[in-house]
Amino acid sequence: MPKNFLISAYETPADAQADAEIEPPPPDRxxxxxxxxxxxxxxTGTIQNLHxxxxxxxxxxxxxxPAPNPGEVMSILTRYILADS
Structure with a gap:
């Protein structure tokens, strides 16, 4: 995995996705x-392909x-990248 893509050090991936409110990223991310x-x-196929x-x-x-359109679903992935200085 490229080192500029990091999961938050203060929460697990499942916790980060499950929270309705996303905590602000660390200052350098x-x-x-x-x-x-x-x-x-x-x-699910796209998630598996990306895996x-x-x-x-x-x-x-x-x-x-549930997604806004009937019959559709959605899933989200949050990543933290190095902020440009």
């Missing part, structure tokens, strides 16, 4: 959120949640 929206099969590509562990994604 900014949060980056990746959102996947689509059918249940499409979203195979070593982009993110499956457990780092939020549980599937």
């Amino acid at each position: 900014e949060s980056l959120r990746i959102l996947v929206i689509g059918s249940r099969r499409g979203v 195979r590509l070593r982009f993110a562990e499956v457990r780092e994604w939020s549980p599937l949640m």
Whole structure:
């Protein structure tokens, strides 16, 4: 994993995704959120493909949640990247 993508040191990936309010990132980091929206099969397949590509562990994604459009779900991944100075 590139070293500029780090999971917050003060929470586990599951905790970071489960919280409705996201805590501010450490001072030298900014949060980056990746959102996947689509059918249940499409979203889970994309998460699994990203895992195979070593982009993110499956457990780092939020549980599937209803999306604004009927029949769709969404999942979010939060990463912390080095902030540009």
